[in-house]
Each structure stands twice: as C-alpha cells, then as structure tokens.
Amino acid sequence: MNDEQVQGGSLPVAVVTGAGGGIGAAVARRLAHDGFHVCLVDIAAEQVGAVAEGIRANGGSAQSAVVDLRDEDQVATLVAGLQRLDAVVNNAGIFDERAFMDLTAEDFRRHYELNLIAVFRLSRHAVTRLKSGGKIVNIASRAYLGARNHAHYVASKAAVVGLTRAMALELMPQGILVNAIAPGLVDTPLLRALTPERRAAQLALQPTGRAARPEDIANAVAFLAAPETDFITGQILMVDGGKSLGGASGI
Numbered sequence: 001m002n003d004e005q006v007q008g009g010s011l012p013v014a015v016v017t018g019a020g021g022g023i024g025a026a027v028a029r030r031l032a033h034d035g036f037h038v039c040l041v042d043i044a045a046e047q048v049g050a051v052a053e054g055i056r057a058n059g060g061s062a063q064s065a066v067v068d069l070r071d072e073d074q075v076a077t078l079v080a081g082l083q084r085l086d087a088v089v090n091n092a093g094i095f096d097e098r099a100f101m102d103l104t105a106e107d108f109r110r111h112y113e114l115n116l117i118a119v120f121r122l123s124r125h126a127v128t129r130l131k132s133g134g135k136i137v138n139i140a141s142r143a144y145l146g147a148r149n150h151a152h153y154v155a156s157k158a159a160v161v162g163l164t165r166a167m168a169l170e171l172m173p174q175g176i177l178v179n180a181i182a183p184g185l186v187d188t189p190l191l192r193a194l195t196p197e198r199r200a201a202q203l204a205l206q207p208t209g210r211a212a213r214p215e216d217i218a219n220a221v222a223f224l225a226a227p228e229t230d231f232i233t234g235q236i237l238m239v240d241g242g243k244s245l246g247g248a249s250g251i
C-alpha cells in the first residue's frame, strides 16, 4: 500500500486496476460515489495518487497502490493487504496500432502479458478473498469482434471474453459473478494515441457520432459491480453506442 492504510472501515471494497488512466479513474470515482472503498491500482504512481486524492477530496473513501500487474509478488501482496474484498475491476490494458504484417510475436506477448494474463493473475488472487456475491468485472473491448491494424490487441481482448465466460462457470459454485464490458471507442489517452487521421476516421464510424465518455463505461461497471446485481454472470456487455450492431450508414 502506498497511501495511508485506511481501508474504509466497514465499506465494501473494490479494486480498480489502471485507475490512473482514463476509464479506470472514472470507474474508481463512480464506485466511490456508490459507497465502495476503492483501492486504485496502477503502475503510474503520480497519476493514480492524484485520482485517489481527488476522490478523498470529494468525500469518497480511497487508497492507491503502485503495482505492476505483471508481477506475481506485487499482486499477491496487494490482495493480501486488503481488509476485505467485494469487487475487482480488471481494467488496466495496453493498445497500439500495427498492421498485421508488421506485428511480431513480442507484440503479442506484451499485449497478452497485461491484457490477458494480468487479468487471470489478479482474479486468481482475488478469488481467495472474495465471498459469495463477490464480483469480477473485466474490461474487454468491442474490438474483440475484429478490427484492422491491431490483431494482437484484438486477440488479447477476445481471450479476455473467453476467460470471463470460463471463470463465470467455474466460480459459480462459490457465488462469484464474473462479467465483462466491451467498450467501443472511448475518449481517453488510449484513443489519443491513434494518429489524427485514424482518430477522425474512427469517430466518423460511430453511429452516435461520438466516442463514449469514460463515465459511460463507469456507469456499466457500477451496475455489474453493485451488490443488488446478483443474477448476471458470464455476460459481455457492449457499451459502444450501437457500433456492434453494424449498419451505421443506414440500410
């Protein structure tokens, strides 16, 4: 733990990874607003500390932890140090653009290491602490359906979808509910990493004419993580403004 050790007393505890980034910060703020004590996890110390500080300044309960989710020991220490655990949001992820013929095996390994294996790693530790009714929400991507110029990312997110469904089945006897959200284009630094031309082209493809706000994703996470949501598991919720329906330009 890098912040104060305060863990919100009797509040339910949610861990949010990648909470220093665009979507993760919005999710952490929303869960704190909904009454969770939020443990914000990120490798970027300054960013995650600032988001946690902002939550506390607004009356929420939050701590931050600087953790490299690719490191087994760091993840084990994180989970063991929590007073209790009620929800995990596996949100940290990386993304870059590369044409299929320019991709290397190393590009795949890098994306799998964080986007897939880190989800498995934290979830596996978390399951030792989650009780019946505990929630795991994985942030996949609409891109798992297929997208040009990032086959490595697409494959890693399709794997997260498979992992989510397999975990939901296997953790069902323990009463742990596992779902995923598949965001479409979201207005975050990840989107801004696209070239201006690609960014404009992507926005033009959105049926609603806009990218999602990080808060649109946080809203869906809040629903799936809420204590009263207790009969939904193994689902992939598209939060993409209808993009996955196709037919954006009419009949």
Ligand SMILES: NC(=O)c1ccc[n+]([C@@H]2O[C@H](COP(=O)([O-])OP(=O)(O)OC[C@H]3O[C@@H](n4cnc5c(N)ncnc54)[C@H](O)[C@@H]3O)[C@@H](O)[C@H]2O)c1
Binding pocket: 017, 018, 019, 020, 021, 022, 023, 024, 041, 042, 043, 044, 047, 067, 068, 069, 070, 091, 092, 093, 094, 095, 114, 139, 140, 141, 142, 182, 183, 184, 185, 186, 187, 188, 189, 190, 191
């Ligand atoms: N932005 C989009 O359009 C979009 C669309 C669909 C899905 N997603 C998914 O949403 C998630 C969040 O995306 P974002 O746009 O907020 O990205 P972001 O880059 O703003 O945030 C990602 C965060 O993950 C952290 N991180 C990276 N490596 C880490 C590591 N090894 N250990 C711990 N933390 C690490 C980064 O420091 C960063 O704060 C990702 O899984 C992404 O694939 C994003």
